Amino acid sequence: xxEKYDVVIIxxxxxxxxxxxxxxxxxxxxxxxxxxxxxxxxxQLGGTCLNxxxxxxxxxxxxxxxxxxxxxxxxxHGISVKKADIDIPAMLARKDQIVSQLTGGITGLxxxxxxxxxxxxxxxxxxxxxxxxxxxxxxxxxxxSNVIIAAGSVPVSxxxxxxxxxxxxxxxxxxxxxxxxxxxxxIGAGVIGLELGSVWRRLGSEVVMLExxxxxxxxxDVQIAKEAGKIFKKQGLDIRLGAxxxxxxxxxxxxxxxxTSAGAEHTELFDKLIVAVGRRPRSEELFSSDSGITLDExxxxxxxxxxxxxxxxxxxxGDIVRGLMLAHKASEEGVMVVERIAGKQAQMNYECIPxxxxxxxxxxxxxxxxxELKADGIECKIGVFPFAAxxxxxxxxxxxxxxxxxxxxxxDRILGCHIIGPSAxxxxxxxxxxxxxxxxxxxxxxxxxxxxxxxxxxxEAALAVDGQAIHxxxxxxx
Numbered sequence: 518x519x520e521k522y523d524v525v526i527i528x529x530x531x532x533x534x535x536x537x538x539x540x541x542x543x544x545x546x547x548x549x550x551x552x553x554x555x556x557x558x559x560x561q562l563g564g565t566c567l568n569x570x571x572x573x574x575x576x577x578x579x580x581x582x583x584x585x586x587x588x589x590x591x592x593x594h595g596i597s598v599k600k601a602d603i604d605i606p607a608m609l610a611r612k613d614q615i616v617s618q619l620t621g622g623i624t625g626l627x628x629x630x631x632x633x634x635x636x637x638x639x640x641x642x643x644x645x646x647x648x649x650x651x652x653x654x655x656x657x658x659x660x661x662s663n664v665i666i667a668a669g670s671v672p673v674s675x676x677x678x679x680x681x682x683x684x685x686x687x688x689x690x691x692x693x694x695x696x697x698x699x700x701x702x703x704i705g706a707g708v709i710g711l712e713l714g715s716v717w718r719r720l721g722s723e724v725v726m727l728e729x730x731x732x733x734x735x736x737x738d739v740q741i742a743k744e745a746g747k748i749f750k751k752q753g754l755d756i757r758l759g760a761x762x763x764x765x766x767x768x769x770x771x772x773x774x775x776x777t778s779a780g781a782e783h784t785e786l787f788d789k790l791i792v793a794v795g796r797r798p799r800s801e802e803l804f805s806s807d808s809g810i811t812l813d814e815x816x817x818x819x820x821x822x823x824x825x826x827x828x829x830x831x832x833x834x835g836d837i838v839r840g841l842m843l844a845h846k847a848s849e850e851g852v853m854v855v856e857r858i859a860g861k862q863a864q865m866n867y868e869c870i871p872x873x874x875x876x877x878x879x880x881x882x883x884x885x886x887x888x889e890l891k892a893d894g895i896e897c898k899i900g901v902f903p904f905a906a907x908x909x910x911x912x913x914x915x916x917x918x919x920x921x922x923x924x925x926x927x928x929d930r931i932l933g934c935h936i937i938g939p940s941a942x943x944x945x946x947x948x949x950x951x952x953x954x955x956x957x958x959x960x961x962x963x964x965x966x967x968x969x970x971x972x973x974x975x976x977e978a979a980l981a982v983d984g985q986a987i988h989x990x991x992x993x994x995x
Contacts, residue, residue, distance in 0.1 A: 522548045524858060525647045525661035526851075527639035527803070529553075530564020531571075531844040532835030533667035534623050536851030541630035543859040548659060549632055550639035550649050558652060560636040562627070563620040565669050566844045569689040572619060575875055576612040577692060577716045582877050585719040593914050603720055605696055612692070635659070641666065641804035645830045663830045663858050666810075666818060667851060668803055670796040670836035678704055678765045678792050684772050685765060688713060691791045697721045702774055702787035706733065706756050708874050710793035711749070715876045718753055725785060727760040727776055729794075734874075738886040738935040740901070740921060745880055745937050748917050765790065798837040804828075813839075823864070824854050846870050869952045871945050878904075878918045879941035883949050884933030887923060896926040900958065900981030902974050904938040906988045909969040915939040920978040922948075922958060929957035934978075940971050947975055958982040 523545035526533045537549040553561040553568065566572060581603075588601040627634055637649040637657075647659040672687040674680060680687050686694075691713045699722065703714045706728035718724040733756065734742040749756060757778065764775040772790040776783055798817050804810045809828030811819045818833040820826055826833050832854045835847030849865060856863035874880040890897045900922045910916040918938025924931050934948035951961055961979035966972050977986045984991040 521660045522546050522633075522662070524548075524663045524665060524855065525550065525639075525659050526665045526667055527641070527647065528564060528667035528669055528835075529562040529623065529634070530667060530669045530835065530847065531566050532669070532847035532851040533564065533665070534562060534627075535848040536665055536667060536834065536855050537632045538626055538630050539852050540855040540858070541632050543855060545855070545859065547632045548635050548661075549627070550635045550637060550647065550659075552636070552638045554636070554652060560634050561620055562623040562634065563616075564667075565671075567619050567623070568616060569692060571844050573612045573616055573692050574688075574712055574716075576615050577608065578712060578875050578877075580608045580611065581716045581719040590914060603697070605694075605720075609693070609695070639668075640802065641808050641810060641828070641831060643805060643807045643809065643828075645828070661830075664832065665851065665854055666803065666826075666831070666833040666837060667835050667847070668799045668837050669847075670842055671799050672792070673795045673797050675704070675762070675792060675794055677762045678774070678790065680792060681767070684767045684770070685790045685792065687792050691717075691793075694789065698788035699723065700787050701725070702727065702772065702785060702790040703793055704762050704774075704790065705729075705793040705795065706758075707793065707795060709795070710791070711754075711874060711876050713791055713793060714754055715749075715752070723755075724753070725755045725787070726757065727762055727774070727785075728756060728758050729761045731759045733758055734880075737880065737882060738921060738933070739888055741880060741882070741919070741935045741937050744919060745876075748878065748937070749876070796836065796842055800837055823857060824850050840867065841870065841872060843870065843872060866953065869949050871942075871949050873942040873945070875942070878915070878938045880937045881941035881945035882933070882935045883945055884931070884952060885923065886933060886935065887921075890923065890932060895932070897923050897932060898926045898929075898982050899923050900978045900983070900986065902977040902981055902986060902989060904971075904974055906977070907969075907971060907974050909971050909973070910939055912969065913939065920944070920974045922961075922975075922978040922982050924958045924982050929959055929982075931956055931958055931961070934975075936975075938971075938974065944971060944975055947972060 524540045524547045526549045529551040540547045555561040637651040640648045645661050697720045701722040701724045703710045703726045706726040714724045733746050760776045760778045762776045766773045772787045774785050800816050810826045820838045824832045834850035836842045853863045871883040902920045904910040904916045904918045921935045923933040958979040966976040980986045
């Protein structure tokens, strides 16, 4: 008889490991299946986010930003540096140490909370059973009262630029480059492309970004996207919109890229080429044909609002289901599911999930954009405050960007906030909390913010919604 678990989770990324720990805290017997192995063929927890995604990319973003700051931005403070050098192997070693510390931390938390980690590839069978095949081909079947699929996502590949892991690389390979490419091409100017392109541009690469879409960051508020485009151009990122790659060829250690733009064909030569055109759900061979689980046309597992699949007692969360591919969205879905399994009436508020691009300045948003609201026929009012008018931002020599607050024209309820600027990821969280409680811009306007802080930009944007900002000239209301 296979061992019986209250919950078996497939995947130990932000959705899986958080769900596992929470389930154990709620008194459930939990196993977590993970196929990732370290160099010694031992189970490696943390999924894409901790191993080759969120965490290592942020380590490189922070290291490269500090280097660029020393090289380019200290003179204004009266600090002179004769020559700034970057030790790429040391930077990568720091990144790897952070990853090791965090993945090891999950191992410790599993042990502390009584979660059983199981190494292997998980497959859901009919009747909420999970078949696990380890790296030696050994198979075991786990019997579960409930199954949570948290298998995550993988980079999208394109036929015109096949990955060879040497000259043409994906986002994982871009975190492992051991030297700065003289000329770097990036296919895709979305979140991943911008973050990776920023890292290597700061370190000295000439970076050309080829984006097939005619719009820059179409998922963001248009005003924020335009502001971002101007800032990134000033930083030296060569972003070419409407550039569709139709072929690549490696010649004498270089990558020749052919693309079309404005009806003409062009070629560019790069030392390295990063393919960063998005991610897709890791849903292949994840369940048996008779399991009752279904996929939509894009390969996402179909779930309802509570992340229940069409198979009884089988749930799916994170990148493998509808919605934004965000680690925090995945984590909270995992928590919601295990709380519901434990008998609690938990639910997710998908209207208050922030998204962030960790360039510098950061770009962060929550709620609806101005163009979405106009398309829905919702009348809104808007307040904008520039960081150029923030004393704290000026003191830090970090004053690019704006805060944009959007509210319902009739009720004043906050419908969205969009920020490009210093510490945008942290500033937007203040508005997330406000929106979670149904706050109005007047609520924020009446709140006391510390001075001098970057947070005052949020306060002023809320004041500006009704033409009451103090530190900018307000637009006259019609």
